[in-house]
Amino acid sequence: MQELIVIKIGGNIIDDDPALQSFLITLAQLQQNGKQKFILIHGGGKLATKMATAMGVEQQMIDGRRITDAETLKIVTMVYAGFINKNIVAQLQANGSNAIGFTGADGNLIQAHKREHPTIDYGFVGDIDTVNNEAIENLLTQFDILVIAPITHNGKGQLLNTNADTIAQTIATSLVNNNIVTLIYSFEKEGVLLDINKEDSVIPVLNKSYYTTIKSQGAIFAGMLPKLDNAFNAIDKGVKQVIIGKAEKLSQLITGEVGTSIVYE
Amino acid sequence: MQELIVIKIGGNIIDDDPALQSFLITLAQLQQNGKQKFILIHGGGKLATKMATAMGVEQQMIDGRRITDAETLKIVTMVYAGFINKNIVAQLQANGSNAIGFTGADGNLIQAHKREHPTIDYGFVGDIDTVNNEAIENLLTQFDILVIAPITHNGKGQLLNTNADTIAQTIATSLVNNNIVTLIYSFEKEGVLLDINKEDSVIPVLNKSYYTTIKSQGAIFAGMLPKLDNAFNAIDKGVKQVIIGKAEKLSQLITGEVGTSIVYE
Numbered sequence: 011m012q013e014l015i016v017i018k019i020g021g022n023i024i025d026d027d028p029a030l031q032s033f034l035i036t037l038a039q040l041q042q043n044g045k046q047k048f049i050l051i052h053g054g055g056k057l058a059t060k061m062a063t064a065m066g067v068e069q070q071m072i073d074g075r076r077i078t079d080a081e082t083l084k085i086v087t088m089v090y091a092g093f094i095n096k097n098i099v100a101q102l103q104a105n106g107s108n109a110i111g112f113t114g115a116d117g118n119l120i121q122a123h124k125r126e127h128p129t130i131d132y133g134f135v136g137d138i139d140t141v142n143n144e145a146i147e148n149l150l151t152q153f154d155i156l157v158i159a160p161i162t163h164n165g166k167g168q169l170l171n172t173n174a175d176t177i178a179q180t181i182a183t184s185l186v187n188n189n190i191v192t193l194i195y196s197f198e199k200e201g202v203l204l205d206i207n208k209e210d211s212v213i214p215v216l217n218k219s220y221y222t223t224i225k226s227q228g229a230i231f232a233g234m235l236p237k238l239d240n241a242f243n244a245i246d247k248g249v250k251q252v253i254i255g256k257a258e259k260l261s262q263l264i265t266g267e268v269g270t271s272i273v274y275e
Numbered sequence: 276m277q278e279l280i281v282i283k284i285g286g287n288i289i290d291d292d293p294a295l296q297s298f299l300i301t302l303a304q305l306q307q308n309g310k311q312k313f314i315l316i317h318g319g320g321k322l323a324t325k326m327a328t329a330m331g332v333e334q335q336m337i338d339g340r341r342i343t344d345a346e347t348l349k350i351v352t353m354v355y356a357g358f359i360n361k362n363i364v365a366q367l368q369a370n371g372s373n374a375i376g377f378t379g380a381d382g383n384l385i386q387a388h389k390r391e392h393p394t395i396d397y398g399f400v401g402d403i404d405t406v407n408n409e410a411i412e413n414l415l416t417q418f419d420i421l422v423i424a425p426i427t428h429n430g431k432g433q434l435l436n437t438n439a440d441t442i443a444q445t446i447a448t449s450l451v452n453n454n455i456v457t458l459i460y461s462f463e464k465e466g467v468l469l470d471i472n473k474e475d476s477v478i479p480v481l482n483k484s485y486y487t488t489i490k491s492q493g494a495i496f497a498g499m500l501p502k503l504d505n506a507f508n509a510i511d512k513g514v515k516q517v518i519i520g521k522a523e524k525l526s527q528l529i530t531g532e533v534g535t536s537i538v539y540e
Contacts, residue, residue, distance in 0.1 A: 061353075065329045084358060088326075092357020093349060096426060096434055100380045104432035110382040115365045117375040117418055145417065152413055153382055161361060167369035169361055 013046040014150070014189035015264060018178035020197030023257045024055035024094060033196070034098065036260045038105035041154050047189075048155045049146075050109075051178040052098060058082075058089040078133040078171040086171050087113075090159040098157050109155040114138075114162030115169060117145045120177065122162040122170050136162045136170025138177070141184040179240040186248035193244050194264065195237055196257035201270035202238065206231040212255075217273045218242060241272040278311040279415070279454035280529060283443035285462030288522045289320035289359060298461070299363065301525045303370035306419050312454075313420040314411075314446060315374075317363060318439040323347075323354040343398040343436040351436050352378075355424040363422050374420040379403075379427030380434060382410045385442065387427035387435050401427045401435025403442070406449040444505040451513035458509050459529065460502055461522035466535035467503065471496040477520075482538045483507060506537040 017037070023029050041048055062069050062085050070077040078086065095111040102109035114120025114136075122136030149156055158181070160174035175195065182193040201212035204224070213220075221238060224230055230238070241252045255269020262268040282302070288294050306313050327334050327350050335342035343351065360376040367374035379385025379401075387401030414421055423446070425439035440460065447458040466477035469489070478485075486503060489495055495503070506517045520534020527533040 061330075064331075065326075087361055088353035088357035090357070091361050092353035092355070096352055096356050096378050096380055099378075100428045100434050101432050103380060103383055103428060103430060108383060110377070111380075112375070113361050113364075115361055115368060115376075118368055118373060148417055152410065163365045163368060165368060167366050169365050 012150075012189045013044075013192075014049070014185060015046050015192045015194065016049045016051070016178055016182040016185075017194040017196060017260075018051045018174055019053065019257055020195070021053040021055040022198040023196070024053060025057070026198075029198075029258055030098075031101065033257045033260060034101045035105055036258075037155070038102055038107040040261060040264065041107045047150045049150075049158065049181060050098070050155055051158045051160065051174050051181070052090070052094055053160065053174040054086060054090050054094065057093065058086050061085050061089055072130055072132070077131075078135050080134065083134040083169060083171055087161055087169055091161050095157055095159040102155055102157070107154045109157050110149065110153045111157040111159065113159045113169075114172065114177070117149075118142050118163075118165065119145055119158075120162040120172070120180075121165050122172055123164055124168070124170060134168065134170050136164065136172040138162065138172065138180050141181055143184050143188075146181070146185065147188060173236075175237050175240050179244045182244050182249045183247040191249045192264065193241070193249050193252045194260070195241065195252070195254040196260060196263060197254075199256060200259075200268065201255040202230065202234060204229055212268075213270050215271050215273055217275050219275070238272070245272055245274050277415075277454045278309075278457075279314065279450055280311050280457045280459065281314045281316070281443055281447040281450075282459040282461060282525075283316045283439055284318065284522055285460070286318040286320040287463040288461070289318060290322070291463075294463075294523055295363075296366065298522045298525060299366045300370055301523075302420070303367055303372040305526060305529065306372045312415045314415075314423065315363070315420055316423045316425065316439050316443040316446070317355070317359055318425065319351060319355050319359065322358065323351050326350050326354055337395055337397070342396075343400050345399065348399040348434060348436055352426055352434055356426050360422055360424040367420055367422070372419045374422050375414065375418045376422040376424065378424045378434070379437065379442070382414075383407050383428075383430070384410055384423075385427040385437070385445070386430050387437055388429055389433070389435060399433065399435050401429065401437040403427065403437065403445050406446055408449050408453075411446070411450065412453060438501070440502050440505050444509045447509050447514045448512040456514045457529065458506070458514050458517045459525070460506065460517070460519040461525060461528060462519075464521060465524075465533070466520040467495065467499060469494055477533075478535050480536050480538055482540050484540070503537070510537055510539050 099111040162172045204211040252272040364376040427437045469476040517537040
């Protein structure tokens with residue numbers, strides 16, 4: 011079985027040029043020194059919000075999720091699939107890795123439907139239906155690193171803005187049959203923190219029962235909950251390891267030396 | 276040998292939603308009814324200029340070519356590689372063709388260098404050095420239509436804005452060894468016109484000596500000259516046929532029933 015590492019890189023790193031450069035150099039080195047295949051899913055950062063402001067498009071957020079009207083979809087498609095995706099690909103190429111960038115519309119890699127919700131209209135936000143494993147696995151044999159922007163489509167011509175954490179989890183779990191999959195959620199924090207203000211309060215190992223306990227105590231930062239739900243979901247569905255931690259420590263995250271390891275029990 | 280059709284679709288069609296839809300429906304039908312493989316290279320249209328205006332970025336043009344400063348490069352990358360490329364891919368998918376979209380940076384498909392010119396600094400404009408035939412041919416076995424945005428890279432992390440007509444010609448000529456290649460330049464006109472104001476003045480067949488004659492008479496619209504130079508270059512280098520004409524008549528262009536056929540002599 012092929013070792014496959016699926017990495018989500020969070021928005022705050024995307025906005026921080028030196029941190030992003032350093033992350034991409036490390037990723038290219040790891041790829042060239044090892045036998046693993048890599049899929050990198052990137053978030054959007056603040057550039058989309060800046061662009062929207064510059065163009066006079068008002069942004070609405072509900073529960074930390076962007077409401078994607080037609081103009082906002084246009085902007086996120088430009089920023090995520092255009093600017094961020096292609097700059098990451100060009101940087102990885104410059105560092106010797108043969109990277110290639112996509113959205114979920116390309117090759118019908120990720121098909122989704124417009125989110126249905128009883129009270130909130132999220133606009134052009136997609137919830138994932140299918141992942142095209144065969145196409146992804148063929149592309150992995152041809153290229154070193156697949157770089158995926160968080161845009162999907164509905165198969166009927168509509169692009170959809172889709173949560174990057176969820177894309178990472180869904181792709182990781184889709185590929186467990188033919189690969190030994192590690193899922194890394196990398197961002198600006200050292201890991202899952204017991205106290206959001208203390209970088210040294212990293213929980214090294216987090217199992218379900220402990221997660222349930224500290225969640226009920228309100229100890230975990232609300233923004234972390236969807237990521238952790240995705241993480242446990244991945245473990246439930248056969249992903250070998252899930253690690254959450256600081257993007258700049260990618261090498262040690264992959265070995266489990268730093269960050270928070272999510273375990274079944 | 277595989278039949279391969281390389282199509283450039285011009286900017287004015289990109290801006291005209293019904294014309295673009297109709298073109299993409301025809302392209303998908305042709306792909307599904309035939310055995311040919313397709314590569315579609317798209318231009319940018321006026322959206323990049325509109326975006327630049329909205330964001331207060333001033334645009335400079337010399338000889339019909341955009342001067343690409345850092346801000347303009349950011350905008351064209353967003354518009355060409357993000358918005359236009361992904362919408363075309365999603366529309367082709369909706370019409371049943373398994374399309375996939377790229378820039379030249381992806382998979383190192385097209386490497387270029389920043390244009391050197393004794394007096395004009397074109398900014399981040401790329402002139403092509405190499406085309407990665409092997410990667411393109413592998414992708415053609417896996418997907419129905421490759422959709423390429425006119426952005427390349429220099430292999431050192433720099434994205435470059437690159438003329439879409441030239442990309443189409445370079446890709447077409449690069450693939451002649453293993454493919455029977457047709458190159459189509461499609462746009463809003465019926466073909467190469469003897470009188471730019473008369474749509475019925477199409478030159479049905481244009482060879483080099485006739486081209487030299489009418490060029491010296493100033494009969495050909497200046498904006499058409501680089502396209503024709505590219506067209507003759509393609510014929511010189513082994514492309515089987517080059518046809519220039521109206522995007523909405525794609526089916527008849529491919530068979531040579533309409534438009535201008537470029538021939539060696």
